[in-house]
Structure formats: structure tokens, C-alpha cells
Amino acid sequence: MEEIILRTNDLTKKYNNKTVVDCLSLEIKRGEIFGLLGPNGAGKSTTMNMICSIVKPSAGKVELFGKELRTNKKEVIRRIGYIPQELAIHGSLKAWENAELFISLYGIKGDKLKKAVNDSLEYVGLGDRRQEYAKHFSGGMKRRLNIACAIGHEPELLIFDEPTVGIDPQSRNFILEKIKESNRKGATVIYTSHYMEEVEAICTRIAIMDNGKVIACGTSSELKKMVNGSDDITLEEVFLTLTGKKLRDIEG
Numbered sequence: 412m413e414e415i416i417l418r419t420n421d422l423t424k425k426y427n428n429k430t431v432v433d434c435l436s437l438e439i440k441r442g443e444i445f446g447l448l449g450p451n452g453a454g455k456s457t458t459m460n461m462i463c464s465i466v467k468p469s470a471g472k473v474e475l476f477g478k479e480l481r482t483n484k485k486e487v488i489r490r491i492g493y494i495p496q497e498l499a500i501h502g503s504l505k506a507w508e509n510a511e512l513f514i515s516l517y518g519i520k521g522d523k524l525k526k527a528v529n530d531s532l533e534y535v536g537l538g539d540r541r542q543e544y545a546k547h548f549s550g551g552m553k554r555r556l557n558i559a560c561a562i563g564h565e566p567e568l569l570i571f572d573e574p575t576v577g578i579d580p581q582s583r584n585f586i587l588e589k590i591k592e593s594n595r596k597g598a599t600v601i602y603t604s605h606y607m608e609e610v611e612a613i614c615t616r617i618a619i620m621d622n623g624k625v626i627a628c629g630t631s632s633e634l635k636k637m638v639n640g641s642d643d644i645t646l647e648e649v650f651l652t653l654t655g656k657k658l659r660d661i662e663g
């Protein structure tokens with residue numbers, strides 16, 4: 412039987428009586444690269460933040476690795492790597508110091524920590540820039556360092572919230588290749604993006620989210636058939652049909 416890595420049941424978040432995530436029920440299986448697509452304000456980051464226990468749900472629950480998050484937070488959180496939409500690195504620390512700081516938060520120490528810092532910086536292609544201050548890095552390098560900080564404890568579930576925003580195609584491709592590589596090595600991935608072509612290229616299944624709800628979920632071919640009867644349509648057209656919103660409005 413396929414193992415469910417993440418299950419959300421009627422997950423809901425309200426801010427000042429406004430529902431931003433609305434009774435979300437998702438199931439993600441081990442080995443998937445699951446894409447979450449949606450316009451600005453759809454509730455993607457809020458959903459990710461509830462899954463990582465950064466934001467407290469107003470209602471509903473999250474189960475990770477078969478365990479309820481709320482009552483098993485400490486154990487479950489160590490098995491997740493979260494790459495947030497907002498960069499979470501410190502400019503006044505060197506690249507290796509950033510990696511060490513974040514990886515050590517997972518209780519990794521000594522030689523194991525040194526190796527994890529080296530391996531994760533190598534992994535994102537920053538091995539030879541380890542002594543440089545993060546504030547001197549380009550946008551793409553900061554994004555890569557952000558990833559290194561979140562993967563050093565070898566998480567089973569990687570959650571990427573728009574990791575390719577504002578960076579050039581070459582760096583974007585590098586990050587996408589790394590996500591696929593992590594997945595080949597066994598990690599399950601949740602991936603949020605506005606770039607349809609990226610989502611289509613790497614994701615095994617895609618959920619389209621709007622106004623806090625998942626309005627469609629399936630493989631890209633299933634989504635196309637749902638909208639068009641055949642898969643002779645682009646994912647962008649599917650998105651437009653379902654949400655009434657154009658990609659350029661989204662990328663604004």
C-alpha cells in the first residue's frame with residue numbers, strides 16, 4: 412500500500428474572520444512531487460506554514476508520516492525541510508555559518524554537523540563560496556543558500572514555497588534539477604510556484620488553489636481532460652478556465 416506522507420483534514424485558517432484557507436483536505440503519497448498552483452493570495456503559503464507548524468490552524472488537522480502534527484510536533488518537524496518564500500538567511504553571517512546555524516537547530520552536532528554543512532553547500536553549488544557573507548550573494552545564490560539551510564538534516568519531506576522567484580533561467584533550472592535529484596534519492600516534495608511550465612515539468616500531481624480552496628487536483632493530463640475533454644490544452648489555459656485569472660495577473 413502506498414504510504415501517505417501528508418494528510419490534511421478540513422484544514423482552515425481565518426484571519427480577522429476572513430477565511431484564507433478553507434476546509435482543505437489533501438493527501439500526498441511518499442515519492443510524489445506535488446505541485447500547488449494558485450494566484451497571489453490563494454492561501455498557498457498559509458497552507459505550507461500550517462503544515463510546518465509555523466501558523467496555527469483555526470480548524471482541521473494535519474497528519475505527517477501518519478502522526479498528528481499537533482501532538483507529535485517535535486518528532487515530525489525534524490523530518491521536514493521547509494524552504495520559505497521569504498529568504499530566511501542572515502546577511503551578516505557567512506554562507507557556511509548560515510548553513511551551520513540552521514542545520515544545528517535539528518540537534519546535529521560535531522563532525523556530523525560539519526559534514527552536513529559541507530554536503531549541503533556542495534549540493535547547491537556554493538561549496539567554493541562558503542566563506543563569503545550572505546549579504547554579498549546575488550539573488551539566485553541567496554535562494555540556493557536558503558535551500559542548503561533547509562536540507563542539511565536530510566528531511567523526508569521537502570516543502571518549497573516559490574524557490575525560483577526572481578532568478579534567472581539558469582539558476583531556476585539548477586534548482587529544479589536539484590529538486591528532482593532529491594526526489595530520486597527518496598524525498599517527497601511539495602512545490603509551490605506561479606510558473607506553470609515548471610510545475611508541469613517536475614510535478615507528479617498538481618492542485619490548483621483559489622480563494623483558500625483546492626478547486627482541482629490531479630496529474631497535468633487529468634486536469635486538462637477535466638477542463639477540455641482531451642489533453643490538447645496548456646496548463647495555463649486550464650488555470651485560466653478554472654480561476655478566471657491570467658498568468659500575467661498572477662505574476663503581476
Ligand SMILES: Nc1ncnc2c1ncn2[C@@H]1O[C@H](COP(=O)(O)OP(=O)(O)OP(=O)(O)O)[C@@H](O)[C@H]1O
Nearest residue numbers: 426427431449450451452453454455456457458496
Ligand atoms: N499573518 C496574516 N495576517 C492577516 N492576513 C494574512 C496573514 N498571512 C496571510 N494573510 C492573508 O491570507 C491570504 C493568503 O495569503 P498567502 O500568503 O497564503 O497566499 P499565497 O497563495 O501564498 O500568495 P502568493 O502567491 O502571493 O505568495 C492573503 O489574503 C493574505 O493577505
Ligand SMILES: [Mg+2]
Nearest residue numbers: 455456457496
Ligand atoms: Mg505565498
